[in-house]
Amino acid sequence: xxxxxxxxxxxxxxNFGGLIAVDAMTFEIEEHQVLGLIGPNxxxxxxxxxxxxxxxxxxxxxxxxxxxxxxxxxxNRIARHGVxxxxxxxRMLPSMTARENVFAGGVFGHRxxxxxxxxxxxEAMLEKVGLGGAGSTPVSAMTYIDQKRLELAxxxxxxxxxxxxxxxxxxxxxSELRIGIxxxxxxxxxxxxxxxxxxxxxxxRSLCDRxxxxxxxxxxxxxxxxxxxxxxxxxxxxxxxxxx
Amino acid sequence: MTGAEVRxxxxxxxxxxxxxxxxxTGSGYWLSIGVSIATFMVLSTSxxxxxxxxxxxxxxTGAFYGIGMYVVGxxxxxxxxxxxxxxAAVLGxxxxxxxxxATLRLSGVYFVIFTLGLAELIRQLVNWxxxxxxxxxxxxxxxxxxxxxxxxxxxxLGAIVxxxxxxxxxxxxxxxxxxxxxxxxxAVHSGINTASAKIILFVVSGTVATVTxxxxxxxxxxxxxSIAFSPMLSFLxxxxxxxxxxxxxxxxxxxxxxxxxxxxxxxxxFPNQTTLVLGICFLLIVYAIPHGLAGLVEKYRARARGAx
Numbered sequence: 001x002x003x004x005x006x007x008x009x010x011x012x013x014x015n016f017g018g019l020i021a022v023d024a025m026t027f028e029i030e031e032h033q034v035l036g037l038i039g040p041n042x043x044x045x046x047x048x049x050x051x052x053x054x055x056x057x058x059x060x061x062x063x064x065x066x067x068x069x070x071x072x073x074x075x076n077r078i079a080r081h082g083v084x085x086x087x088x089x090x091r092m093l094p095s096m097t098a099r100e101n102v103f104a105g106g107v108f109g110h111r112x113x114x115x116x117x118x119x120x121x122x123e124a125m126l127e128k129v130g131l132g133g134a135g136s137t138p139v140s141a142m143t144y145i146d147q148k149r150l151e152l153a154x155x156x157x158x159x160x161x162x163x164x165x166x167x168x169x170x171x172x173x174x175s176e177l178r179i180g181i182x183x184x185x186x187x188x189x190x191x192x193x194x195x196x197x198x199x200x201x202x203x204x205r206s207l208c209d210r211x212x213x214x215x216x217x218x219x220x221x222x223x224x225x226x227x228x229x230x231x232x233x234x235x236x237x238x239x240x241x242x243x244x
Numbered sequence: 245m246t247g248a249e250v251r252x253x254x255x256x257x258x259x260x261x262x263x264x265x266x267x268x269t270g271s272g273y274w275l276s277i278g279v280s281i282a283t284f285m286v287l288s289t290s291x292x293x294x295x296x297x298x299x300x301x302x303x304x305t306g307a308f309y310g311i312g313m314y315v316v317g318x319x320x321x322x323x324x325x326x327x328x329x330x331x332a333a334v335l336g337x338x339x340x341x342x343x344x345x346a347t348l349r350l351s352g353v354y355f356v357i358f359t360l361g362l363a364e365l366i367r368q369l370v371n372w373x374x375x376x377x378x379x380x381x382x383x384x385x386x387x388x389x390x391x392x393x394x395x396x397x398x399x400x401l402g403a404i405v406x407x408x409x410x411x412x413x414x415x416x417x418x419x420x421x422x423x424x425x426x427x428x429x430x431a432v433h434s435g436i437n438t439a440s441a442k443i444i445l446f447v448v449s450g451t452v453a454t455v456t457x458x459x460x461x462x463x464x465x466x467x468x469x470s471i472a473f474s475p476m477l478s479f480l481x482x483x484x485x486x487x488x489x490x491x492x493x494x495x496x497x498x499x500x501x502x503x504x505x506x507x508x509x510x511x512x513x514f515p516n517q518t519t520l521v522l523g524i525c526f527l528l529i530v531y532a533i534p535h536g537l538a539g540l541v542e543k544y545r546a547r548a549r550g551a552x
Contacts (some may be wrong), residue, residue: 051411053433079435093426104423105440112417221321 001235004066005030006162006193007052012061012071014044014051021047023217024061029162029210032191034184036198040238045197046088049166052195053085054078065162082110082161086151086168088197089232092139099135102126102153109158125153125212129183145176152183164228165196169203183204201229213237252494257408264303264399267343267392275391279463281504282398283456287477288496290405290452294414294445295482296490300352303478304343304359307366308336310448310472312457314370317383317467325387329458336454337447361477367473382468389462393520397459405452409493412448417441480507480535483522488527489538498537 007029014022022044029035038043050056054075063071070078082106093101106113113121126135129149142167146225148168155163169180178201181203187194188207198204204211204225211228215220215237221228228234265280280376287305295302315332316325323331347358374381420441422430433439461467488499503525510521535539 007469015489054530055429055433074437075432076435079433085433087429091427093430095426104434105420109417110435154434231251239304 003033005029005064006031006066007195008035008062008064009048009052010062010064011061012051013059014047014056015059020217022051022058025214025219026218027212027219027222029193029195032194032195033209034188034192034196034207036196036204036211037214038198038204038211038228039214039220043214043237044212046166047217048214049085049195049197052078052162053083053164058225060102064211074143075183076108079108079158080110080231082158084109084155084160084162085164086148086155086166088112088166088170090144090147090151092147092150094140096139097135098126098131098137098139098142098150099123101139101150102135102157105154106157109160111157111159120152121157124159126150128156128186129153130179145172145180148180149183150180156187161193163192165194165198167199169198169200175204205229253469255298259402260399265394267395273545274367275395277508278351278393279364279395279460280508281500282395282402283460284481285308285497286402286405287481287495288452288488288500289402290411290449291310291481291492292493292496293405293409293487294421294442294449295485295494296444297418297425298445299425300348300442301356302359302446302449303475303482304362304450306473306475306524307359307363307479308339308453308476309442309457309460310363310370310474311335311339312459312471313461313467315378315454316461317385320385320387320461325389329455332454332458333511336451339454340447341443343450344398344446345439348439348442350444360478363473363475363478367469370469370473370488373454382466383433385461385465385467385545387462391463394427394459394463398456400453401459403450408448408494412445413493417444421445432520439535479522483529485536487525487533487536489536491535492538494537497537498541501524 005028009025009027012022013020014141027035030216037048039045040215041107051058053074054070054077058071063083067241068081070081092234093104099122102125102158103118104117106121116213123135126132131146131149131153134146139150147205152168152220165184168184172180177200184194184196184207196203196207208225210223211225212219213228213231213234220227221231221234233243263278263282267275287309291302291305294300312332314336316328316478319328319331343359343362346354350358420431420436422437423434423436424441428438455471464471484499484503485496486495486499487503489495507521511515511518
């Protein structure tokens with residue numbers, strides 16, 4: 001399903017003082033694809049996500065979203081261009097109800113919903129992530145997986161052109177994991193363009209069209225999940241020399 | 245508008261109409277308390293428009309208020325009074341925008357300290373200006389504006405603040421501020437320009453405080469920088485807003501009325517213990533009613549609803 005280029009990352013680097021967190025990364029994701037960004041802890045995956053969403057400013061390189069240059073834009077501008085994300089540690093708006101948390105994603109995103117439109121879309125997203133009827137619940141009364149679902153609904157309500165899921169499946173128990181994978185799979189079948197950062201190998205195998213593997217801030221492999229997970233350098237990066 | 249909104253609107257109009265009758269009682273005591281209450285109603289409510297949702301505690305009220313007073317004090321012999329009010333509003337808005345641009349990227353504590361320092365800085369500048377100009381340390385404001393006029397003007401300003409607050413609360417801007425108060429990172433990633441949202445509200449509350457100072461200048465007839473730029477005023481505004489509840493538009497006023505009645509008694513009977521009362525009030529609010537009287541009202545209302 002070769003589509004238009006959704007996101008093109010070209011030679012992007014980011015350093016924090018002397019530490020090079022992302023080192024000349026280049027990769028591309030096409031429309032309607034699910035790309036897995038994987039690698040051992042501390043390999044720079046989350047930093048890469050933060051560079052795409054604008055939470056961090058890149059030092060060099062270029063990021064293009066559907067051809068338009070978004071490198072160096074503020075996060076709110078990038079969100080308006082249609083990039084939505086979830087966070088590694090779930091971030092709720094604690095003084096608000098579940099419904100209002102979803103509203104937050106829709107009002108200022110690139111759809112800029114308000115009034116009836118907003119309410120209908122938010123209700124539909126709550127339904128989609130399995131929180132139908134829970135709109136009035138205060139978030140403080142929600143379980144961890146429900147908060148994760150809610151965060152996903154908040155990202156989806158803006159109808160993003162690119163969705164970034166940063167370890168969205170982390171911390172779920174086996175049965176919740178099944179639900180979570182099915183949920184992301186349903187998004188993939190809708191034709192959403194998604195980048196996932198994940199450690200859960202089952203999820204990577206069943207969800208991702210392609211994978212980019214990072215180690216020490218640089219790309220070490222790229223291809224289908226089967227290809228990269230069989231790659232010697234990838235195995236070495238995860239498990240050490242003696243296993244390769 | 246929903247049914248509840250129409251009801252609240254009617255209640256507000258009735259309360260304002262009743263409040264407007266106070267000068268007609270002819271009692272100097274009640275009029276004087278009325279002016280104090282109206283002053284802090286305006287200041288606390290507009291303070292809470294910005295600080296309520298964002299949780300940025302501003303102690304700059306005194307700076308804006310003092311500027312308003314000095315605009316009237318300096319210009320009263322030269323320009324008509326309404327023009328001075330307009331100049332005060334514009335000056336307040338410009339200063340608030342500049343301060344906002346410079347400080348709203350600062351987090352919590354730094355912002356508080358900066359706003360406190362701002363009032364002192366402006367006071368020192370005014371002192372310096374007055375001594376280098378060789379004039380006396382204060383200004384006379386002699387007008388024929390009577391106390392009932394001042395009171396009605398404050399009520400009018402209060403009505404504008406409430407309408408503005410109501411409109412902001414139901415707008416995207418109001419929702420943006422609530423999100424910012426909850427989690428600024430989420431706000432940014434939802435597409436909110438957090439800096440401009442905060443600056444707009446800071447300008448609104450700064451402008452209102454400046455105009456309030458301008459309205460009150462004729463009441464004093466003699467203005468001194470230590471009175472105009474009093475840090476006590478900034479603290480009183482915060483305490484009354486928190487006592488009432490800064491998260492609701494109608495919160496600050498239910499803090500202002502009882503507080504001013506008690507405050508008036510304390511300043512009259514125990515003038516040396518005012519700071520002590522202020523401190524105790526602050527402790528009580530923080531420990532006993534963190535969401536203010538409005539929070540208590542809401543809690544009991546929810547409980548009563550749950551009981552039936």
